[in-house]
Amino acid sequence: MMDFSKLKPARDVAIIGIGSTEFGEHWNKSLRELAGEAGSKALHDANINPEEIQLLVGGNMSGGMFVGQEHGSGLFADYLGINPTPSMRTEAACASGSVAARVGFMAVASGMYDVVAVGGAEKMTDVPGDTATSVLAGAMDQENEAFHGLTFPSVYAFLANRHMFDYGTTREQIAMIPVKNHKNGHLNPIAHFKSKITVEDVMNSALVADPLRLLDCSPISDGAASIIMVPADKAKDYDDDPIYIRASAQASDSLTVHDRRDMTTLDATVWAAKEAYQRAGLSPKDINIAEVHDCFSINELIAYEDLGFAKKGEGGKLIESGEVEIGGKIPINTSGGLKAKGHPVGATGIAQLYELVEQLRGKAGKRQVENARYGLAHNVGGSGATVVVHILSNER
Ligand code: COA
Numbered sequence: 252m253m254d255f256s257k258l259k260p261a262r263d264v265a266i267i268g269i270g271s272t273e274f275g276e277h278w279n280k281s282l283r284e285l286a287g288e289a290g291s292k293a294l295h296d297a298n299i300n301p302e303e304i305q306l307l308v309g310g311n312m313s314g315g316m317f318v319g320q321e322h323g324s325g326l327f328a329d330y331l332g333i334n335p336t337p338s339m340r341t342e343a344a345c346a347s348g349s350v351a352a353r354v355g356f357m358a359v360a361s362g363m364y365d366v367v368a369v370g371g372a373e374k375m376t377d378v379p380g381d382t383a384t385s386v387l388a389g390a391m392d393q394e395n396e397a398f399h400g401l402t403f404p405s406v407y408a409f410l411a412n413r414h415m416f417d418y419g420t421t422r423e424q425i426a427m428i429p430v431k432n433h434k435n436g437h438l439n440p441i442a443h444f445k446s447k448i449t450v451e452d453v454m455n456s457a458l459v460a461d462p463l464r465l466l467d468c469s470p471i472s473d474g475a476a477s478i479i480m481v482p483a484d485k486a487k488d489y490d491d492d493p494i495y496i497r498a499s500a501q502a503s504d505s506l507t508v509h510d511r512r513d514m515t516t517l518d519a520t521v522w523a524a525k526e527a528y529q530r531a532g533l534s535p536k537d538i539n540i541a542e543v544h545d546c547f548s549i550n551e552l553i554a555y556e557d558l559g560f561a562k563k564g565e566g567g568k569l570i571e572s573g574e575v576e577i578g579g580k581i582p583i584n585t586s587g588g589l590k591a592k593g594h595p596v597g598a599t600g601i602a603q604l605y606e607l608v609e610q611l612r613g614k615a616g617k618r619q620v621e622n623a624r625y626g627l628a629h630n631v632g633g634s635g636a637t638v639v640v641h642i643l644s645n646e647r
Contacts, residue, residue, distance in 0.1 A: 268297025
């Protein structure tokens with residue numbers, strides 16, 4: 252793998268505003284209203300007017316299949332009142348939002364634009380559950396996986412079984428992950444689920460794809476989130492405490508899981524994380540807080556290992572140690588994660604950055620992690636064909 256440590260963007264980039272809707276089932280709000288609400292909140296937080304936006308980048312996985320709406324970027328720009336500002340949509344399955352953030356980051360870093368709004372939105376609950384499962388399965392290999400009846404819960408169930416077989420990871424250890432994330436979601440006013448659960452609740456919930464049960468799965472959610480980026484040199488003109496994007500990294504792997512080197516490692520996470528650490532000049536030990544992609548409980552456990560927070564095979568020990576709880580060495584998914592905060596797929600990557608900004612600003616309320624300096628966001632598209640890792644800091 253190449254060395255990214257010497258590659259510097261032309262300009263450093265900072266975040267000066269964030270906005271998010273509550274995540275959940277929004278029967279009375281449309282896709283455009285969700286996106287508009289998040290965008291307006293971000294503009295308000297940044298204390299800027301819509302006409303100051305020079306570019307809008309929006310992540311949306313499947314507006315066409317979920318609500319019949321393609322060309323969301325044009326719609327959102329219109330709805331936000333920023334025409335004739337250019338707008339574009341990014342799609343990379345559940346990583347659509349993070350890819351939007353990367354495009355926005357590159358636009359500011361290159362010097363092409365100064366004030367960029369990025370966002371993500373998805374309205375998933377207007378279709379029946381089985382339709383949502385099929386739409387999501389559109390992000391898998393259609394010929395080699397979906398055609399044979401695979402869905403995302405079943406793909407991640409393979410990973411869970413293999414991890415348990417290879418490393419002796421226990422079903423209870425895996426169940427501790429949603430328990431922690433619901434505990435955090437309980438403290439998050441914008442989370443889809445604010446209820447606490449126990450390991451027994453997880454173990455006794457309905458079987459979805461053996462060994463994964465209902466409470467191992469992220470839900471089908473509606474929601475939107477947005478952030479405003481500017482060059483770091485100009486950030487203090489807008490905000491006394493900007494948050495800096497210290498690294499934006501991405502990697503790709505095979506769409507089909509059976510083509511992977513190892514089923515219990517998402518190599519794209521390992522590669523994207525290495526790139527992010529190199530670009531930021533940091534190591535996993537420097538990270539104080541992380542939002543990781545727990546679309547299914549097992550994926551958070553694997554992420555501990557792939558991001559370097561635990562040795563290979565020791566993710567189970569890390570969750571058992573309590574160090575990933577708020578108050579531990581490396582609190583993970585303080586927002587509640589995808590499991591409890593919710594997973595409106597196109598919005599998720601931006602929502603992770605939203606939580607990191609709240610934490611790094613010291614504004615996360617009861618979820619606040621003391622003295623957090625570096626935060627990492629890890630967003631997976633599909634079963635790992637796309638992975639994006641961002642590192643943010645309250646220090647430049
Ligand atoms: N966690 C906790 N509770 C959940 C839940 C979840 N993931 N999903 C649904 N529920 C609850 C609902 O709130 C509802 O509760 P209620 O009866 O008290 O109102 C109940 O379970 C039944 O909800 P329903 O919508 O009928 O569930 P479902 O069986 O249609 O869907 C899953 C459950 C797990 C199949 C669905 O949430 C799912 O597909 N999740 C994975 C999404 C996914 O793959 N995302 C992309 C990842 S790569």
